[in-house]
Amino acid sequence: MHSDPAVPVVQIQALVKRYGPKTAVDGLDLVARAGITAVLGPNGAGKTTTVETCEGYRRPDAGTVRVLGLDPVRQAARLRPRIGVMLQSGGVYSGARADEMLRHVAKLHAHPLDVDALIERLGLGSCGRTSYRRLSGGQQQRLALAMAVVGRPELVFLDEPTAGLDPQARRATWELVRELREDGVSVILTTHHMDEAEQLADDVAIVDAGKVIAQGSPERLCRGGAENTLRFSGRPGLDVASLLKALPSGSSAAEIVPGSYRVTGDVGPQLLATVTSWCAQHGVMPERIAVERHTLEDVFLELTGKELRA
């Protein structure tokens, strides 16, 4: 069973959600299609509130939310079996064992995954008879992830799925998320890690102060802003004008400080080859050559004027 690819998996229009005097989500629009969508933003941007509204936990103060075409509050009974949910933390009986809880969630679904295979896949077998409260943070995270996918949902919501994980565990989680996509499961994940969004997502929605301020594929978002940069060191006083002539139009070249050069433009393999062959023709050994790609971090900085990990 697949969702109709023409229907967005999540469609949010002008969502407003307030907690007392505080406005957590302030007129947020978001359309997420099949694939992996990352909701990226700093802590307090409204990511979790947005996702929890999609999961039916929060009632919008204004605006509309549709998940797989359904209203998450009024049509919750029809929606719940079709989605998988990973909360930011908790969600498990403190005295339950990992396999016991996972088997239980599996029993609430009609066609669950093979629990033993999933335990194996996520390395939860080593938890043995340990109760949830004594598991490591990473094991608790992986169990929560397993609980989100065990019911074979069409759409999975992962709230900060790799928060607090070591690099190896993060990569294992990313791998599973990619496998989900390959098998036709859509994923909405929140993160404040740029690299996670860049590595994983087909589509990134950057959220700040309760609004989506930019959305697109990581490549498109990174291309959108300032140009990429190539830097190299060489002997001081090179003929920059001659270098510029060799470069495609739209590029720039400058000696920033004596012996340190910067080239900007459409920095790709071709431009790199042009620069190095120019150096070869002029008997210059370019040292410490570096390509600085424009990252989501830069995009975020340009859009909001602040660092993401403040």
Added chain:
Amino acid sequence: MTATGTYSPRPGAAPLGRMIAAQAALETRMLLRNGEQLLLTVVIPTLLLVLFSTVDIVDTGEGKAVDFLAPGVLALAVMSTAFTGQAIATGFERRYGVLKRLAASPLPRWGLMTAKSLSVLVTEVLQIALLTVIALALGWSPRGNPVAVFLLLVLGTAAFSGLGLLMAGTLKAEATLAAANLVFLLLLVGGGVVVPLDKFPEAARSVLELLPISALSGGLRDVLQHGAGMPWGELAVLTAWAVAGLAAAGRFFRWE
């Protein structure tokens, strides 16, 4: 997109009955595995029954001490599971996001509450079986109408469940833990469980008799010790508590 991958979507809720049965089984296992809960639901009632039946500490009036004590301890067992145990467990489930996570599962909220009630009833059956065997070994000779006993136990369970869930769904988990244990202790002493209510001054007694624990212990004693018919007064008190408690819990319970 392939249609045959490991994770290919195939969503669907399990049949409702199976979900509720699975949930009730899990809740019961969690309860029986928890040492503090067992202390409350099994060890304390058993100790009180054995100790006070064999050692003459409290004047239990005419007749065998066990005939007075067994109904009171059964009432205590119901309170320990339906009220104290359920309040503490549910309070921490709320605190640790268990209720929240289950609310996103195919199990409807009323299904979760039904499962909790089933789990309480299963636990009570185990408690009552154990305490009955011990009481009989101590020479208990129960009398009276089993239907009246059944009604008292069910209404008592409903009354205590309402109050326990009200507490768990409104207070912080730590506050629930403290308050539920304190109430357990106070009602153990002042609810006619092991200390006859006629030991209290007249004025206090008329108030204490309106407590759900007093109505349950008194009603069970009327039937099991004195062979009374339907204890209508006690049943009415328990019904009032059940209606008020469950309505308030339904109105004020917060899932997060």
